Each structure stands twice: as C-alpha cells, then as structure tokens.
Amino acid sequence: xxxxxxxxxxxxxxxxVRELSLQLQPGQLHVIIGPNGTGKTSLLRALFGExxxxxxxxxxxxxxxxxxxxxxxxxQFGYMPQNTQLELELSVLEVVVLGRLDSLSMRLSDxxxxxxxxxxxxxxxxxxxxRAMHSLSGGQRQMVLFAQVLLRDPQIMMLDEPVSALxxxxxxxxxxxxxxxxxxxxxxxxxxxxxxxxxxxxxDRLIVxxxxxxxxxxxxxxxxxxxxxxxxxxxxVDIHRDRDGKPYIxxxxxxxxxx
Amino acid sequence: MTDITALxxxxxxQRQREHRRWRFLLLFLMLIAGSLLLDVxxxxxxxxxxxxAATLLSPGEADAMTRAIVMDMRLPIALMALVVGAAxxxxxxxxxxxxxxxxxxxxxxxxxxxxGFGAALALISGGFGLxxxxxxxxxAFVCCMLAAGLLFGLALMQHVSSxxxxxxxxxxxxxxxxxxxxLQFLSSPELNQQIVFWLFGSLMRSTxxxxxxxxVVTVACALLLYRDAWKLTCLRLGEARARSLGVDVTRLRLxxxxxxxxxxxxxxSFVGIIGxxxxxxxxxxxxxxxxxxxxxxPLSALCGACMLSVSSVxxxxxxxGALFPIGIVTAIIGVPFFIWLILxxxxxxx
Numbered sequence: 001x002x003x004x005x006x007x008x009x010x011x012x013x014x015x016x017v018r019e020l021s022l023q024l025q026p027g028q029l030h031v032i033i034g035p036n037g038t039g040k041t042s043l044l045r046a047l048f049g050e051x052x053x054x055x056x057x058x059x060x061x062x063x064x065x066x067x068x069x070x071x072x073x074x075x076q077f078g079y080m081p082q083n084t085q086l087e088l089e090l091s092v093l094e095v096v097v098l099g100r101l102d103s104l105s106m107r108l109s110d111x112x113x114x115x116x117x118x119x120x121x122x123x124x125x126x127x128x129x130x131r132a133m134h135s136l137s138g139g140q141r142q143m144v145l146f147a148q149v150l151l152r153d154p155q156i157m158m159l160d161e162p163v164s165a166l167x168x169x170x171x172x173x174x175x176x177x178x179x180x181x182x183x184x185x186x187x188x189x190x191x192x193x194x195x196x197x198x199x200x201x202x203x204d205r206l207i208v209x210x211x212x213x214x215x216x217x218x219x220x221x222x223x224x225x226x227x228x229x230x231x232x233x234x235x236x237v238d239i240h241r242d243r244d245g246k247p248y249i250x251x252x253x254x255x256x257x258x259x
Numbered sequence: 260m261t262d263i264t265a266l267x268x269x270x271x272x273q274r275q276r277e278h279r280r281w282r283f284l285l286l287f288l289m290l291i292a293g294s295l296l297l298d299v300x301x302x303x304x305x306x307x308x309x310x311x312a313a314t315l316l317s318p319g320e321a322d323a324m325t326r327a328i329v330m331d332m333r334l335p336i337a338l339m340a341l342v343v344g345a346a347x348x349x350x351x352x353x354x355x356x357x358x359x360x361x362x363x364x365x366x367x368x369x370x371x372x373x374x375g376f377g378a379a380l381a382l383i384s385g386g387f388g389l390x391x392x393x394x395x396x397x398x399a400f401v402c403c404m405l406a407a408g409l410l411f412g413l414a415l416m417q418h419v420s421s422x423x424x425x426x427x428x429x430x431x432x433x434x435x436x437x438x439x440x441x442l443q444f445l446s447s448p449e450l451n452q453q454i455v456f457w458l459f460g461s462l463m464r465s466t467x468x469x470x471x472x473x474x475v476v477t478v479a480c481a482l483l484l485y486r487d488a489w490k491l492t493c494l495r496l497g498e499a500r501a502r503s504l505g506v507d508v509t510r511l512r513l514x515x516x517x518x519x520x521x522x523x524x525x526x527x528s529f530v531g532i533i534g535x536x537x538x539x540x541x542x543x544x545x546x547x548x549x550x551x552x553x554x555x556x557p558l559s560a561l562c563g564a565c566m567l568s569v570s571s572v573x574x575x576x577x578x579x580g581a582l583f584p585i586g587i588v589t590a591i592i593g594v595p596f597f598i599w600l601i602l603x604x605x606x607x608x609x
Contacts, residue, residue: 079503
C-alpha cells in the first residue's frame with residue numbers, strides 16, 4: 001500500500017498541494033484528474049522523491065520516503081514524465097533497453113534485448129524497433145517510452161499524461177495494457193489523465209485534485225457527478241451511464257465561453 | 260511461434276548494428292596507425308615509411324641517426340597528437356551530452372581562453388621563478404581549472420539548467436579573452452610574440468614527460484567516463500527522464516564536468532589552443548554510430564586523435580620544409596570538410 005499522510009508540497013513560497021492524505025492499494029488503477037496547474041505533476045514528482053516534502057509523510061511497504069535512501073526508493077518506481085522533446089540519434093530498441101538502467105552491463109545481454117523487444121511486441125510496435133527516435137511521430141515516441149517504463153518492472157507505476165499524443169486505438173491499447181498489468185503484477189498504478197471519459201472507463205479509483213486539495217476520492221461511478229465537474233472546470237455537463245453502469249460525460253455547449 | 264521468430268530476427272539485427280559499430284572503431288584504429296606512421300615519417304628530413312615502421316617495431320636494429328630522429332624527436336610529438344586529439348574529441352562529446360547542446364565544447368565554455376590567460380600570465384611574470392617549460396603549463400592548467408570550478412559550482416545547484424551553465428561559460432570566455440588582451444596590451448612586443456605563438460597551439464614542445472602526464476590523465480578520465488556510459492546515454496533523453504530512470508543527474512553532471520575539465524586542461528596546458536576538434540570529432544562520431552555512449556565515447560576519442568594526427572601531417576607537408584601552426588591547419592582544413600559533412604550527410608546513421 002502506498003500511503004500519503006497529510007502531504008503538503010510547495011515550490012518556493014507557492015503552495016502546490018495541501019494536507020493530502022490517500023491510501024493507494026496494489027492491483028488498482030488510480031487516475032488523477034483535475035484542472036491545469038493543480039499540482040498533479042508535482043504530486044508525482046514528490047512521490048518519486050524528486051521534490052522535497054514541505055510537510056507530511058509518504059510510506060510504501062512499511063518504509064517512509066527519506067532523502068537518504070532516495071536511490072533505493074526510486075528503484076521501486078516506474079515513472080514516465082510528461083512528453084518532452086526527443087531529437088535523438090538512438091534507435092527505439094536502445095531507448096527501451098534503458099528502462100533496465102540499474103542492471104545493464106557494458107555488453108547488452110540477449111536477455112536485455114529480448115525483454116525490450118517483447119515489451120514493444122506487447123504494445124504492437126515491434127516493427128519500430130530499428131527506427132531512430134527522431135524519425136517517429138509524437139504518439140509513437142509516447143508508446144516507446146511506455147515500453148521503456150514497463151521494462152523497469154516496478155511495484156509502483158506512475159504515468160504523467162501518457163496518452164496525450166496517442167490516437168484512439170493506441171490510447172485504448174495503452175490503457176488496456178496498463179489495466180491488465182496492474183492486476184497481473186499487483187502494481188500500485190497512478191496515472192494523470194485529462195480525458196474524463198477515458199478516466200471513468202479505466203480507473204478503479206479517481207483522485208480529484210483542484211487548487212492543491214483533494215476534492216473527491218473513490219470509484220468513478222460514485223465520484224463523478226455534474227456538480228463536481230462544474231466546480232472543477234466551470235463547464236456544464238450531462239452524465240450518462242453505459243451498459244456496465246459506468247459513467248460517461250457529455251459536455252454541453254456554452255455560448256458564454258465566447259464572451 | 261512467429262512472435263518468437265520475429266524476436267530473434269530483431270535480436271540479430273541489433274547484434275549486426277553493434278558489429279557494424281565495432282568495425283567503425285577498428286577502421287579508425289587503422290587510420291590512426293597509418294597517420295602515425297606518416298606523422299613520424301614527415302618532417303625536415305623525409306624518412307621512408309618502411310624504415311619508420313621497422314624502427315618503431317625494433318628500435319634496437321635501426322641505425323643511430325634514424326633512431327634518434329624517430330624515437331627521440333618525432334615519436335613523442337606524433338603520439339602527443341593522438342592523445343591530445345583524443346582528449347579534445349572525447350571532452351567535446353561529453354560537453355555536448357552534458358549540456359544538451361551541439362555547440363558546446365571546452366572552447367565555447369571559456370576553458371581554453373582561461374588556459375590562454377594563465378599561460379600569458381606565466382610568461383609575463385617570468386614564470387614565478389620556474390623554467391618557462393614548466394611554468395607555462397602550470398599557469399594554463401591552474402587558470403583553466405579555476406574557470407571550470409565556477410562552472411562546477413553552478414552544476415552543483417539543482418535548479419540551475421544546462422542553458423545557464425552555457426551562458427556562464429560564454430561569459431567566462433569573454434572575461435578571459437579580455438584579460439588576455441589586457442596582458443598583451445601591457446606586455447613588450449617580444450613577450451607578446453611568445454604569447455601569440457603559444458595561443459596558436461603547437462605539438463612541437465612535446466617531450467616524453469609531457470606526453471606521459473597527458474596520456475595518464477586522458478586514459479584515466481576516459482575510463483572513468485566510460486563507466487558511466489549508460490547513464491550518459493540516459494541523459495540524452497532529457498534531464499527529467501534521466502532522473503525518472505534513476506540517474507542522479509546533479510552528481511553525474513558534476514562528475515563528468517570535472518573529468519572533462521581535467522582532461523582538456525591537461526591537454527591544452529602542454530600544447531596550447533587547438534580549436535575545432537572538440538566540436539567536430541564528436542559530430543562525426545555521432546553521425547557514424549549514433550548516441551549509444553558505449554560506442555560514442557571510444558569513437559569520439561579515436562576520431563579526435565585521427566583528426567589531429569592528420570592535421571599534424573598536413574601542417575608539415577603543405578609547404579615542404581615549413582611548419583604551419585597546427586591549430587590553424589585544423590580549422591582551415593576542418594571547417595570546409597565539416598560544412599560539407601553536415602549539409603550532405605544529414606541524418607544518416609548506423
């Protein structure tokens with residue numbers, strides 16, 4: 001279990017997250033939603049031990065995060081930061097294999113290469129293995145970086161907007177894979193998404209953040225309602241239910257947004 | 260089943276790619292061997308290549324005259340070209356990796372300018388009581404490391420970006436250039452000429468002693484850099500992503516910067532300012548084999564060594580009997596070649 005106990009974060013004098021307490025269970029997919037600039041990325045960075053905690057504590061498997069044991073703490077994580085520019089003279093395979101940085105020897109073993117190729121195959125992008133990173137589209141790069149983070153074989157999986165550049169098919173493919181592996185490998189999974197419908201479809205638990213505080217936490221069917229979404233985004237919506245009883249969201253047009 | 264076949268095809272393709280890179284390393288080793296022979300053979304008296312090879316392989320059997328020319332006079336200079344070229348090539352490659360900027364080299368960051376100032380200071384002050392052959396390298400080295408120390412301080416600060424380090428480096432470049440001009444302005448014409456001559460860069464001052472020091476420092480730094488090959492490759496994915504893979508970016512940045520500064524400061528202090536190789540050799544290496552640092556580290560060193568050695572041959576043979584300053588030769592021959600390379604080859608890679 002990954003536990004956040006009254007966690008507060010700040011950069012300089014600007015407060016980002018205030019008194020956030022959460023308990024995240026293994027084998028469950030947690031999706032963080034919330035408007036831009038509400039500390040979602042900072043929260044992931046803090047969990048990874050990259051951002052000093054202003055107050056509170058983070059615990060996993062009975063150990064608290066401390067500055068001294070940063071390296072062993074980070075080893076438990078697969079963390080995929082938001083997309084950045086990657087103009088690289090490296091092949092896809094060479095990038096994916098770096099997911100095993102902690103254990104690579106100077107000669108790449110067959111095992112390392114095959115593991116990287118299998119990860120690419122599982123995501124249906126094995127044909128890209130020999131391509132140079134700089135020749136790929138933004139979406140293809142995102143899939144490659146997901147394959148890289150899979151190779152870390154983590155206990156906690158954190159993805160920051162992993163589908164922002166993906167087409168519909170690859171969005172579903174990535175989320176299905178994540179959903180399946182979270183159960184199979186018993187990961188604590190934590191994903192930042194902006195697409196509320198995708199979030200509602202795949203999340204076991206939604207974490208709703210706004211203004212640095214927790215607005216709601218629970219299964220999408222219980223958490224998502226029109227009032228909450230209007231409060232978060234100032235956008236009127238209708239919420240419907242699909243055949244499985246999962247909520248889906250339809251935004252309503254709003255002439256006032258033009259003004 | 261087809262999946263497994265596909266996996267193994269892809270595996271063997273990766274192995275082929277690695278073999279191809281090994282062949283590039285081998286090719287450059289052979290080029291270097293050839294260039295070294297030529298470098299020893301050329302000079303005021305041209306020696307036949309066969310005689311040079313024979314003397315190098317078994318110095319005991321050669322006649323005394325040839326042995327003196329080859330072993331005592333030309334070989335340390337020719338080897339110095341290789342070592343300094345390797346130090347500059349590798350140093351440039353790591354500056355570019357570290358600062359995520361293709362324009363970075365020990366020269367853009369003011370390290371060479373600082374060394375130049377230090378050398379001039381040693382010349383003008385009469386060598387602090389030491390013979391000039393010792394005082395000048397020491398002055399150059401000390402100033403170079405002082406300038407680098409400032410950059411180390413910046414690299415240690417966590418919130419300082421690579422861009423800031425580059426800007427600070429360029430500011431240092433201007434500072435030391437101005438200080439150097441000031442020294443030249445204040446000094447006598449004779450001293451001024453000596454300063455200018457040092458700034459041109461020359462391998463001719465090399466002795467077995469200076470070669471030994473440079474070689475030991477370069478090899479040690481290169482080995483230490485090589486141990487971080489995977490981490491340095493990760494760094495090319497961007498600092499945030501390198502951190503996410505578990506790399507301690509601040510530490511890696513400082514460590515690499517210290518090693519590169521040591522290596523280039525040592526090289527520059529003995530041979531003066533030889534520009535351009537630190538910028539170009541890494542680019543050529545990267546075009547040939549990509550950015551896998553396990554191969555880029557050795558190839559950028561070999562490529563630098565090869566370039567400086569060829570330049571050394573050319574500096575002696577453009578006008579027979581005359582010796583061009585090697586720093587000038589590297590730039591005049593290198594620039595057109597480099598422009599042709601970046602325009603023509605584009606993004607072809609192994």
